[in-house]
Amino acid sequence: MLHPDNELVCTIAAETTRLHQQKPDEATVAATLQALVRGVVDTIDTAHHAGIVVIDARSVSTVAATDDVARDLLRLERVATGGGPTLATAASYRAGSGEPVDLHHRNPWPTFSTYAVQQTPVRCVLPIHLFRTHQARAALAVYSPVHAAFDTAAVTTAATFATVIALAAHAAQRERQFAEALASRDILGQAKGVLMERYSLDSHAAFGMLKRVSMDTNVKVVALAERLITADHPPTDLL
Numbered sequence: 001m002l003h004p005d006n007e008l009v010c011t012i013a014a015e016t017t018r019l020h021q022q023k024p025d026e027a028t029v030a031a032t033l034q035a036l037v038r039g040v041v042d043t044i045d046t047a048h049h050a051g052i053v054v055i056d057a058r059s060v061s062t063v064a065a066t067d068d069v070a071r072d073l074l075r076l077e078r079v080a081t082g083g084g085p086t087l088a089t090a091a092s093y094r095a096g097s098g099e100p101v102d103l104h105h106r107n108p109w110p111t112f113s114t115y116a117v118q119q120t121p122v123r124c125v126l127p128i129h130l131f132r133t134h135q136a137r138a139a140l141a142v143y144s145p146v147h148a149a150f151d152t153a154a155v156t157t158a159a160t161f162a163t164v165i166a167l168a169a170h171a172a173q174r175e176r177q178f179a180e181a182l183a184s185r186d187i188l189g190q191a192k193g194v195l196m197e198r199y200s201l202d203s204h205a206a207f208g209m210l211k212r213v214s215m216d217t218n219v220k221v222v223a224l225a226e227r228l229i230t231a232d233h234p235p236t237d238l239l
Helices: 006-021 026-043 068-079 085-090 110-119 152-199 203-217 221-230
Strands: 049-056 060-065 124-132 136-144
Touching: 026 049, 026 060, 026 136, 026 152, 049 068, 049 085, 049 152, 060 068, 068 085, 068 110, 068 136, 085 124, 085 136, 124 152, 136 152, 152 203, 152 221, 203 221
Parallel strands: none
Antiparallel strands: 049 060, 049 136, 124 136
């Protein structure tokens, strides 16, 4: 059964759309995601915990969770043999896809299911796909201590939240990538400055030297730049 609070869903949707359009900072997006997962639990009677996982080339991160139960279960999926339903759903190409998984029934994730039943009160998981791009993918996980907890209405409500969560989660991922790009640009600028001063090079030649050494040593340009900045003296034999 659902709480008759459609206004809550509409308010959150409007706020998330506004934040997405205004390119909010990381703290604002994180607060929005936290409010959204709490909204899922407050709106669906049988839902007790929820969390959001984002996967990119560098990491698997829980970007929002209602509590430690959700965080622990999402962490388990990362280490359990065979993974778990949320990571599998994140890999899907269909937005909103996902079916409730009863942990006492046979399913493709026995290691995860066994641990979840033994160590947490959770008995049913509803994973919902959020987005998938070339750089990242994400999913929402909703948890319940009740077997067969999520009926069609609950799944529909979770999918509605997933639509607006996807906007915020994607914004968070974009903001993180933008921050990393700015940091990389700053590191490269400092490294070029070191080479320009030490070897009397212009900016173009200094960057060319970094690229050449990167290719010769199979070390990424940014990693090489960090080494140059932190070293007391650039390794002249390497350059």
